[in-house]
Amino acid sequence: MSKQSLEYPNLLLWEKWDLKGVKVQDPGLLNVINVKPMLIPHSGGRHEHKKFGKTRVNIVERLVNELMHFGKKYAKNTGRMGGKKQKSLNVVKTAFAVIELRTGQNPVQQLVRAIENASPNEDTTRLSYGGVVYHQSVDISPVRRVDIALRFISEGVREAAFNSPRTVEEVLADEIIQAAAGDANSYAVRKKNEQERVAMASR
Numbered sequence: 001m002s003k004q005s006l007e008y009p010n011l012l013l014w015e016k017w018d019l020k021g022v023k024v025q026d027p028g029l030l031n032v033i034n035v036k037p038m039l040i041p042h043s044g045g046r047h048e049h050k051k052f053g054k055t056r057v058n059i060v061e062r063l064v065n066e067l068m069h070f071g072k073k074y075a076k077n078t079g080r081m082g083g084k085k086q087k088s089l090n091v092v093k094t095a096f097a098v099i100e101l102r103t104g105q106n107p108v109q110q111l112v113r114a115i116e117n118a119s120p121n122e123d124t125t126r127l128s129y130g131g132v133v134y135h136q137s138v139d140i141s142p143v144r145r146v147d148i149a150l151r152f153i154s155e156g157v158r159e160a161a162f163n164s165p166r167t168v169e170e171v172l173a174d175e176i177i178q179a180a181a182g183d184a185n186s187y188a189v190r191k192k193n194e195q196e197r198v199a200m201a202s203r
Contacts, residue, residue: 011037013060013108014093017100022109026116032142033059033112041092042085055143059115060108062146064088066154067172091169098173107176114179118152118188119145122199137199148195149188153179156187 012018022035032055041061047053054062067088096107103110124135140148153175161171178186184193 011039013038014040014096017096017106017108019108022106022112024112024116026119028142029116029119029146031055032146033115035059035108035112040089042089052143059111059146060092062150063111063153064092066150067091067157069154069158091172094169095172095176098169099176102173103177110176110180113181114153114176114186114188115146115149117182118179118186118192119149120192120195120199121145122196123148124199124202135198135202137202149192152188152191155191159187 019035019037024030024033024035034056036058038058041058041064043057043061047057057065064085065088068083068085099105099107099110121140122137123140125138126133127136153172156175157168157172160166160175161168164171175186175188179188182189184190
């Protein structure tokens, strides 16, 4: 039996969304955003302890993992979402359904656009010369760009949903739609522009 025949050609994410047509337009992120077709975004942590293993994790699962930090406002991995992956999966699944209803587009494609628009190209690092500390602008690796974009999106959801009558699913859908459009009202896009502005001043 050939390797090609072992492939699953009709795998849909949650039996709803096709990942085959999802395109990454940013050439710098092409090799670090994984959109391989899968049924449920849950790999069981098999990428752990492998160099650059997270680049082979589906981008939807990486968003789910980032949302598991959603708990107390200033504490990771605590509160109602700490370690609850099934709950995070349900949040993302519902948010994707909302995105599809509002935009009529593939929500995974919208997520990829949001990450591309929210990933900064520059950051600052601390340098010390003669006891004087100053900041120097540096370029960011593609892997870190995706990490920061996912963190900005999850932070925006946490800030907007905390003590709010809106559900976390609605807030996540709004954040992804706005970030995908490059809207300045998006928390992730706003944070990205702020970080690049600080880095530009430190060149």
